[in-house]
Amino acid sequence: xxxxxxxxxxxxxxxxxxxxxxxxxxxxxxxxxxxxxxxxxxxxxxxxxxxxxxxxxxxxxxxxxxxxxxxxxxxxxxxxxxxxxxxxxxxxxxxxxxxxxxxxxxxxxxxxxxxxxxxxxxxxxxxxxxxxxxxxxxxxxxxxxxxxxxxxxxxxxxxxxxxxxxxxxxxxxxxxxxxxxxxxxxxxxxxxxxxxxxxxxxxxxxxxxxxxxxxxxxxxxxxxxxxxxxxxxxxxxxxxxxxxxxxxxxxxxxxxxxxxxxxxxxxxxxxxxxxxxxxxxxxxxxxxx
Amino acid sequence: xxxxxxxxxxxxxxxxxxxxxxxxxxxxxxxxxxxxxxxxxxxxxxxxxxxxxxxxxxxxxxxxxxxxxxxxxxxxxxxxxxxxxxxxxxxxxxxxxxxxxxxxxxxxxxxxxxxxxxxxxxxxxxxxxxxxx
Numbered sequence: 001x002x003x004x005x006x007x008x009x010x011x012x013x014x015x016x017x018x019x020x021x022x023x024x025x026x027x028x029x030x031x032x033x034x035x036x037x038x039x040x041x042x043x044x045x046x047x048x049x050x051x052x053x054x055x056x057x058x059x060x061x062x063x064x065x066x067x068x069x070x071x072x073x074x075x076x077x078x079x080x081x082x083x084x085x086x087x088x089x090x091x092x093x094x095x096x097x098x099x100x101x102x103x104x105x106x107x108x109x110x111x112x113x114x115x116x117x118x119x120x121x122x123x124x125x126x127x128x129x130x131x132x133x134x135x136x137x138x139x140x141x142x143x144x145x146x147x148x149x150x151x152x153x154x155x156x157x158x159x160x161x162x163x164x165x166x167x168x169x170x171x172x173x174x175x176x177x178x179x180x181x182x183x184x185x186x187x188x189x190x191x192x193x194x195x196x197x198x199x200x201x202x203x204x205x206x207x208x209x210x211x212x213x214x215x216x217x218x219x220x221x222x223x224x225x226x227x228x229x230x231x232x233x234x235x236x237x238x239x240x241x242x243x244x245x246x247x248x249x250x251x252x253x254x255x256x257x258x259x260x261x262x263x264x265x266x267x268x269x270x271x272x273x274x275x276x277x278x279x280x281x282x283x284x285x286x287x288x289x
Numbered sequence: 290x291x292x293x294x295x296x297x298x299x300x301x302x303x304x305x306x307x308x309x310x311x312x313x314x315x316x317x318x319x320x321x322x323x324x325x326x327x328x329x330x331x332x333x334x335x336x337x338x339x340x341x342x343x344x345x346x347x348x349x350x351x352x353x354x355x356x357x358x359x360x361x362x363x364x365x366x367x368x369x370x371x372x373x374x375x376x377x378x379x380x381x382x383x384x385x386x387x388x389x390x391x392x393x394x395x396x397x398x399x400x401x402x403x404x405x406x407x408x409x410x411x412x413x414x415x416x417x418x419x420x421x422x
Contacts, residue, residue: 170301202308202326204333205389212389233326240327241334241395242381 005115008100009093010057016096017049023088036077044075048085056119065123069130082127090120151177153184160261161190162254166199174210181214185223192261193218196254198229208243215248224264226250228257293351296336298367299344304336307348314350315361318421327399328361328419334392335365335415341386343369343412353418360401360420368412375405 009016024045028036051068072082094116101108150173154162161184165177185193195211197203203211215225227250230238238245251257262268294314296307311332315325332348339346346367353362377383379397384390393415397403402418 168305170305172301202329202333204330204337205391205395206333206337209389233323236323237326237330237399240398241330242391242398243389243395 002115002118005097005112006056006119008097010053012096012100013053016093019092019096020049020085020089021045023092024085027084027088040075044071044077045085047071048082049089052086052089052120052123055123065126066130069127070134073131073134079128079131082131083124086120086124086127090116093119147176151180153180153188155184155188155190156258159189159191159265160194160258161185161188161192162194162196162258164196164199168202169200169207169210171206174207174214177210178214178217181225182217182221185218185221191223192264193223193225194254194257194261195225195227196229196257197227197234198231198254200234203234203238205241205243208238208241208245212243212245212247219248224249226257226261228252228254293349295347295349298336298339298346298348301340304333304340307336308332311348311350311361311363314352315419318352318359318361320361320419320421324419324421328363331396331399331417331419332363334396335363335417338392339365339367339369343367346412358420358422360418362416362418365415365417366412371409371411371413372405372407373409375407379405 025041028041047068051064054064069082094112097112097116098104098109101112150167151163151165154164156162163177163181163184169177181193181195184190195214197211200207211227215227218225225248227245227248230250230252249260251260259269294310296310297303298307308329312325312329315328320328336348339348346365346369349364349366351362351364353360372378378393380390381394382390393405396415396417400417400419402416404416405413406415407413
């Protein structure tokens, strides 16, 4: 029975492709953005339908399925393009076989549906798996990338280290901050650590709690932690929340924090004699000869 | 009344999602940066409470209006263990999770209106409103 249907479908593939194309094209206007050019849409549809037919005739997994799903991902098209396309194919093919059949009873009808499902289902499974698998891969790569830049420590000069924090702090990151901070303080032998929260969008009680703990831990190993980059709106919300940050020094900007870090380490920034003056002096001395 | 938008809280990163929705809404309504930060922080506290104590729940945002002014109303609903003694959790420094214990009293101070209803074993519903000045 299955072979008979398959024969009908393959012999009349042109008609079915035609019907499928029309249906998918009408879907384009509803579901997808109009930014996809007609030619690209047309050619991708052709490829799609070829993939479907080759998978039906071969009955096995083929490399073309992988290539095709990769292409859809690279184009950035939604997953619904694949599922819709296969759904339409299922409908169109079942319809077509029905019109080609002489006697139609419920048994025959269910046989047709069963056969078509058998062709389409493995394809749906494979395409969706490929598609979502590739997304998961991207997400996991990004997670690793994010983790790498989540708590950097920069030894700017002898005894002074800066930790710039950018973006949301979650529990995972808070742990990393604490570890990196303590490790870095020991490694670089820092007396002062500047923790910069200019890039942290929201400081709630959890974030504040972790900052306080980190600062306290830094104090325990004999260094000073200065919290810098507190924006005015963050200062107000911290006061509203009733969080006590009085145990360690805070500064509005990294610049001010750096200045006081220099003070703590008994140093200061001195302007060198300006170049122009020294050149003039040189010219003067030359003229004197 | 404008339709409300809701964010489900199941994972820690959903807190960020909820904050984003609330902040966008506040910005559109014309709240200043300070009030935006206040609203975002309050959402963060409420969402974190759901995540920490109830595992999953929902935060809904709504634009509300009365005769004189517009405002943003957020409702945090969960079906967690509920709160035994409400007066206790509204005290500064009371915590069961080793945190600072400033979350709920802090939210009350950050927002203009605050309403907490909780039934033990059934869940908690917190409504907080910030008016646009």
